[in-house]
Amino acid sequence: PTDVRARIGYMPENDAYIPGMNAVTFVAYCGQLSGLGAADAMxxxxxxxxxxxxxxxxxxxxxxxxxxxxQRIKLAQALVHDPELLFLDEPTNGMDPKGRDEMLELVRDLAHNKGISLVLSSHLLPDVEYVCDHVVVIDKGQVATHGPIADLKGPGGRVYELRVKGDEVAFVSALQGVGMECHRTDEDIMRVFVPEGLSWRDLFLMASQRGVQVRHLRPSVPSLEDVFARAVGEQEAITHERSVD
Structure with missing residues (x-):
């Protein structure tokens, strides 16, 4: 219905332009489809x-x-009729670093300064963290976690970057056994979430007990990637428990 289209803007992931049209004619046409008169749309x-x-x-x-x-014209056609709610599907897809930064600034401006509510779908978690206030993490079609990003990033505990030498598999298993969560960021660095009641000293203690050397340890600011890793890990554990039951 036209009254619904007038209130909602949608930026698709895939290209959806009309060949042969120039940009201003295409965007004006999209405005008319959403209820604007021809002159206002232009x-x-x-x-x-x-x-x-x-x-x-x-x-x-x-x-x-x-x-x-x-990508920019897809955003323009979604905005032409001044919607109340904007759906953005992978808005930085295929863009170079400079263009990506500029697109994120536009989206952030819309959300924080133009009074438009928006829903952003993206697999690029730094983009989500920069633009959004709330997040819904979906894993294999299931909601793994949701809530304000600041709250999800800030539960009790700290995140550390850690590099070790020795039996890493046994060491990680021991950390997980006491409630720590680990995920790898590159070839030799892992990020470890240490919950309340434990500290960095426990990392050294458990490493010493298993003959593992700690080569690098540095506090790190929790990120949305940490939230995602924890949420997906918890969801997999729940799925495993249900399959066992």
């Missing part, structure tokens, strides 16, 4: 194309755009 098309950084290229055919420019 005026808004110019405005949102400038806002998204495509003002100088608004008369070019959309199919001649680069990947980053196509």
């Amino acid at each position: 005026q808004r098309a110019h405005e949102v194309l400038y806002y998204t950084g495509l003002g100088e290229a608004r008369y070019r055919a959309v199919e001649t755009y680069s990947t980053g420019m196509k």
Whole structure:
């Protein structure tokens, strides 16, 4: 229904432009589909194309755009009718680092300064953490965790970067046995979540007991990636328990 389309904007992951149309005509057409009159749609098309950084290229055919420019026009068509709620599906997909940063600034501006509520779907957790206030983590079709990002990142405990030499498998198993959570970030660094009641001293103690050398230990700020790793680990444990039962 038109009244619903007028309140919701949608930026799809896949390209969905009309070949042969230039950018301003395409965005104005999308505005008309969402309930704007022809004159208002054209005026808004110019405005949102400038806002998204495509003002100088608004008369070019959309199919001649680069990947980053196509991402911008998808955002422009989602904004042209000034929606209350915006759905963004992988908005930085295929963009170079500079374009990605600029897109995130636009999205953050919409959420924090323009009063638009938005739902962002992305596998790039740093993007989500930069833009969003709340998160829903979905793993294999199930909600693994949800809530304000600040609350999910800030339960009691600390995160450490750790590198060891020795029987790492047995060491990690021992850490997990007392409630610590571990996940690897690269070839030799792991991140360890130490819950309340335990401290970094316990890492050294358990390493010493198992003949493992601690080569590197540094406190780290909890990130959304830590939240995801913990949530997915807990979800897998629940799934395993149900399968055993």
